Amino acid sequence: MNVPEETKKTADLYAKATDAFIDDDYDEALTLFTELVALEPENPEFLLKRCQVHQKLNHLECALQDGEKALGLLEQGSRSLLARAHLQLGITLHRLNRFTEAQNHLEQSKELNPNEKTLVTWLRKNTEKLPKVEEKPEAALPAAPAPAAAKTVARREWFQNDTFVTIQVYLKQVKSELVDLNFFNDSLSLSVKLPNGSNYSLELDPLAHYIIPEESTHSISSTKIEIKLKKAMVGIMWGALESDNDQGTTTLHQVAPTSTATKPTKDWNKLTAEVDKEEPEGEQALNALFQNIYKNADPDTQRAMMKSFVESNGTCLSTNWEEIKQKKTEIKPPEGMTVLIANRGEIACRVIRTCRRLGIFTVAVYSDSDENAPFVKMADEAYHIGPSIASESYLNGAKLIAVAKRSGADALHPGYGFLSENADFADEVIKAGINFIGPLPNNIRAIGDKIAAKLFITENAPSIPLIPGYNGTDQSIDRLEMEAKKIEFPVLLKASAGGGGKGMRAVYETSKLKEEIEAAQGESLRAFGSDQLLIEKYFESIRHVEIQIFGDKYGNVYHINERDCSVQRRHQKVVEETPSPALDAELRAAMTSAAVELGRKLGYVGAGTAEFILDEHTKKFYFLELNTRLQVEHPITEAISGLDLVELQLLVAQGANLKELGVLDNIEYNGHAIEVRLCAEDPDNDFGPRTGVIHKWSPADAAKYIPGVRFDTGVEDGSQISIFYDSMVAKVIVHAPTRAEAVRRMGAVLARTVIVGVTTNQKFLISVMKNPCFQSGTFDTNFIQQEKERLFPAPHINNVKNSIIAAFLFDWTVRRSQQVHLRNIQAGWRNVKWRNKRIDFAVNHGRELQIQYDYLGQPDNDKRHVFKAQVLDKEHAKQGEDVDDLPIEILLFENDLGKQVAGPRGIQGCKGLLRCTIDGAQLHFYIAEDVKDVNEKSVFVHDFVRGHQVELVKLDRLKSKSATAEDDRVTPYTSSMPCRVLKVLAPSGTIVKKNTPLLSIESMKTEVKILSRHDGVVTMRVEENQLVDARVLLCSVDNANK
Incomplete structure (x- = not known):
């Protein structure tokens, strides 16, 4: 059937x-x-x-x-x-x-x-x-x-509610003394003499932790004991043993307050004192059990027992001392803990990874543009919180708290950025009954704001040196201008409420001051919700060194050494390392001592970073700010210390005592670590942010063979880099025995990391690792400007020649695979002898190059295609070269690049690996086609030899020839990336001079002003607050006299 x-x-x-x-x-x-x-x-x-x-x-x-x-x-x-x-x-x-x-x-x-x-x-x-x-x-x-x-x-609610579970433990009759304890490989044998006269030996799993709460029962038979209990936890609660002979069960429960039995003691010294009675019963029997174990234990086990007693507030002692003794640094957060991560991207992924390791349930939140992001997929649960604009999603504290309540989260991790340093938000989280995994709100108020921090130090820690400047509450333009002139130029304008270079401006002359104050206030308001500024003396030759500190709720504050963050662009860190090449033992001791003193004066709780500037010539350092959050660059501290700083945050938030924990007392620092921030930005255009789709993300294969490599990222193939958030794609961390080895490894790893589809600073970072000044460690915060010629060499055709050839081969392969008729005739074939075929490409939307080529066919029984070619600057391209004059010999191997796949906009495109031989050298490239629409296609080529990608746009040669004199006279200004128009500074009809600001735009939290390149009359094409895509015409300037 x-x-x-x-x-x-x-x-x-x-x-x-x-x-x-x-x-x-x-x-x-x-x-x-x-x-x-x-x-x-x-x-x-x-x-x-x-x-x-x-x-x-x-x-x-x-x-x-x-x-x-x-x-x-x-x-x-x-x-x-x-x-x-x-x-x-x-x-x-x-x-x-x-x-x-x-x-x-x-x-x-x-x-x-x-x-x-x-x-x-x-x-x-x-x-x-x-x-x-x-x-x-x-x-x-x-x-x-x-x-x-x-x-x-259900898994989460088991721990949130008064759920009972039943545990079956096998037992046997024994003849023993009152107490006997034996450890085995996978079990713990515990023998207890019960008040009814019976002896029972319980074989317990050493990883199981017990509390026996009120009215929980043990049903005992000849073969097993069945324990019904609430909420597992380290240890056995003090209680009384009672026998019920009628029911055949023995009940172990907590002594009621009205009982005449001896109350549990929370005094360790009294606990370990001798018990006078020869046959103790009830609670004293349990006391005697642990006294006997403690008295006969080795010193390490005794310390572990005492720790478990203190950590449980005197209510229980651990049965798991062997594990605690072997790994003193670990106290696991309670099972069933649920953490909501009020952030996105890389830091959300980072927190989730630690929570997973600790068995903690995680809840993510996401905006419209993050619906399919990796961090959303990694979390146990995820909730939508609104539009992509941060003010309506990740900066909306009420929505975040509502989701925390709805999901049953009992803790919230703010990550960094967004609301991580907002004291009011921290207050609201705590009021909602949710644990805030960060500093106390009062810590943030006292020190998180740069102005408040300087006032606090002046009053409470005057020995910590401050930079000359103004940090007053009068924020009028007139007062700020007056104070800036007092300090003397150059001065630095800084957003009081935030960091990351947002709202920061260096001003060198009075005429630019008002304009820069307004710009800094606007950027600060958009990024942090506050337009307050402070003004400081700007030092042009300094090191930027920060100290990692950690505090707990018991007044303990520790440091975890320094990080050097001196390689910066636009006042934002891009390369960090530890230890700092600029610090000797004496200077390190002075700076870490100052950071710890500040933490103690604050009663600081959690992770914090005290930032200083260091004058290498005088060896004097000055306090900058205290970041009341986990820093982006924390992985290098983890690398040399062996700690997990997110785990420490969780432990401190749940009440761990760092002194009792013992992990920060005698840290053994090991080797040297470097972190670089791989960002979607264009270093050749003042590090302007870039957007796009990541067609291929492949963390270095070299990481399989090079030890000490770590990638922290929140992207994957197909991820969209949008205008709404920070431009960082990934952090690459390398740990090695020496600084020289760390630098060498970082260069190798970066060169083998594939990211295709969006412009990044990958090539720039490789140049930094190769730079002699960086390699020597003798640099300051002006490193990029001072080494500009080495870091940004004049573009040479040889740097992109192979990429041009690869793009041409890709184009040729795709065209050939898409031929419907006469497929055996080679692409570009003509019936008469004519000049060589040509393709024009624009390199990174700039310089135009031309490849001239001829196809020579396939040798007999050979799957390779043979070409001859040359690559020229388009302006100097020669016409009518014969095939014999083409100097480059190319062999193209068979590939499947003609296969189309759906792009992010639903338009078909092609991508994949290309293998070819160029002048005898066999090379590999990863190529992806980005189809904006049917008329515009970009080809991204990753060169595995040079370790970076080039974006090439195939030009229409007919359109190029048709440019008119009118086009030449009118200068267009287009958006290089998707952005939002902040302010129109020169409306249509305005007559402007060269370098006059035309409009300001914002992308990835960064404001950029567009200046006129010559005199003329403006035609404005956009409005304020308008969102525009990349390569959209914003305005034009007509110079009739040009």
Whole structure:
């Protein structure tokens, strides 16, 4: 007989679900029975089974719903099923303290089927209690979990509610003294003499941690002990042992406050004192148990025992000392902890990775443009919080807190940026009953704002040197101008409420001051919600050195050495390293001491970074700011210290004592670490931000062979780099025994890292690693400007020649694969001898080059295609070269580049690896076609030899020839990337001089002013607050006299 597939599926699911229930795997059972209910929603058997699972998981409202629905379906059904429905409803209502209703259902169940085994067992244990207990209000329970998320929600709620679980522990009769403890490879044998005179030996899993709360029971038989308990935790709670001979059970429960038994002590010295009684009972028996173990333990175990006592606030002692002793640095956050990450991208991924390792449930939030981002996929749950504009999503504190409540999160990690240093937000999080994984709000208020920080130091820590400047509350333009003139130029304008170079301007002369103040205030307001500025003396030759500090809630503050962040562009860090080449032992001691002093004066809690500027010539340092968050560059500190700073944040937030933890007392620093920020920006155009789609992201294959390499990123193939957020794509971290080796490894890793589809600073970072000044360690914050000629060499055709050839081969392959008719005739074939074929390319939307080529066919029995070619500057391209005059010989290997794949805009494009030989050297390239529309295509070429990509636009040679004199007279100004128009500074009809600001635009939180390149009359094509795509005409300037 053929059994229908649906019936087979149902039978298999039912068997699996039943097995899971028998094996006490209630999470899995719930998931499977939910699938069965979805398949057959009117099946009372499935509903009753799921009702039982909900009871086990303490989802009592869910159990009630399933039971009531099943009962409704069974009004005319089987007596045995009807009896089970009444039974399950009775049990559920009893646990909800609705005793009268429970008794009615149980009596009906007994009437229908008095021999039901489950009913008889339950009634024997519970019926006598029913008349003695007064009716109580219904318990407030969480809403039923959504079926699709039943498993994960149930896993989390087990720890949030007063759920009971049953643990079965095997035991045997023994003849022993009062106490005996033995460790084995995978178990712990604990023998206790109970007050009823029996000796029992419990074999416990050493990874299991127990609290025995009030009224939890141990059911003891000849073969095993069944423990019913609440919320696992390290240790065994002090309690009293009582025997109930009638029931055949022994109950271990917490002593009630009214009991005459000795109260638990929280004094360690009293705890370890000798017990006078020869036969201690109850709580004293447990005291004696641990005293005996402690007295006979080795010193390391004794210290571990004392730590567990202190960490549990004197309520319990660990049975897991061996593990604590072996790994003193680890105290795991409580199981069941749920952390909401109020951030996005790389830092969200970073926090999730640590939480995963610690078994912590994570909740992500995302805006419209982040719906498919990697961090959203990594989190256990994710919630949409609004549009892509940060002010309506990641900067909306009310939405973040609402999601935290809705998801059941009991902690919130702010990451860095956005609201991470907003004291009001931290306050609201704490008021909502959610743990803020960061400094105390008062810490942030006192020091997070740069102006407040300087006032605090002046009053509380005057020994810490400050930079001359103005940090007053009067923020009028007149007052700021007056104070800037007092300090003397050059001065530095800085956003008081933030960092990362936003709202920061160096001003060298009075005439530019007002304009720059307004620009800095506007940028600060958009980035941090505050337009307050401070003004400082600008030092033109300094090192930027910061100290990592960590504090706890007990007044302990530690440092984890320094990081050197002197390589900067636009006042933003781009390369960081530790230890700093500029610090000797004496200077390091002075700077770390100042940072720790500041932390102690603040009573600082959590991760913080004290930033200083250092004058290498005088060896004097000055305080800049204290960042009250985890820094972007924290991985290099982790590399040399072996610590996980996110884990430390979690521990401190939950109340860990750093002194007791012991991990920061004697850190052994190891080797040298460097981090570079791989950003979507164009170093050849003043590091302006760039947007686009990442067609290929392949962290270096070299990482497989080079030790100490780490990538922290939030992107993948297909990720969109948008205008709304920071331009950082990834952080590349290298750790090596020496600085020289770290520099060498970083250069190698960067060269082998593939990122195709968006312009990045990859080539620039490779140049930094090769730079002699950087390699020597003798540089300051002006490094990029001073080494400009080496870091940005004049473009030479040889630097892009191979990429041009690869792009041509790609174009030729695609055209050939798309031929429908006469496919055996070579692409570009003509019936008469004519000059060589030509293709023009624009390199990175700038310089135009031409490749001239001729196809020589395929040698016999050879799959390779043979070409001759040359690459020339378009302006100097010669006409009519013969094939023999083309100097470059090319062999193209067969590939599948002609295969089209869907692009991000739904338009078909091609991409993949290309292998060819150019003048005898076999080379590899990764190529991707970015199709903006049917008329515009860019080709991105990653050169594995040079370690960076080139964007090439194939030019239409006919259009190029048709340019008119009118076009030459009118200068167009187009957007180089998607952006938002902030302000129109020169409306249509305005007569402007050269270098007059025409408009300001913003992309990736960075404001850019567009200046007129010559005198003329403006025609403005956009409006303020308008969002525009890349390469859109913004305005033009008509110079009639040009």
